[in-house]
Amino acid sequence: AQTVTQSQPEMSVQEAETVTLSCTYDTSESDYYLFWYKQPPSRQMILVIRQEAYKQQNATENRFSVNFQKAAKSFSLKISDSQLGDAAMYFCAYRDAGNMLTFGGGTRLMVKP
């Protein structure tokens, strides 16, 4: 079974600074997708960024970018120019042909003004 591990239960960053959230996963598949979702307090989960495993280029969405290391099975999220609105739980998720998402345990990000 696939597993997703987020080793940082909590992270803190100063407003306008950069922070990196870690994620590792375990799979024997070669074709799969990776996602970062954001879940603000008492609000619904929204997609931040996605990465296809067959693409070597790291995905980027405005201030959000990933460092995808397929051989190491690592998928970290970098948030640049952190804003107060970035404070949330961040979940790393994996999906293969089985369609369901497998989530990590989450990282709570706090942004200090």
Added chain:
Amino acid sequence: DTGVSQDPRHKITKRGQNVTFRCDPISEHNRLYWYRQTLGQGPEFLTYFQNEAQLEKSRLLSDRFSAERPKGSFSTLEIQRTEQGDSAMYLCASSLQAAGTQETQYFGPGTRLLVL
């Protein structure tokens, strides 16, 4: 596009009672997923539908749980004889699976269940 909606948003029930939750997916989305999220944890997959067909069920989905999507649009999740361990947030997500598109699951706000 109004997004995925779920009803009710909160439910408090007594142990042993039955509860039913509803999910309305984004229109034209053919896939619908149910997940359960306990406090401080990531969501865990329960089941999913492609149109009206239930294609996969997790081992987490005991025989007290049943899900339907009768016309391939909205879905219901029923829990019979609720137990305190059923207390959690129940999340619904929908996606469009079609050739040439990137399938992404969009989540609803969830139904928070508390079993007393």
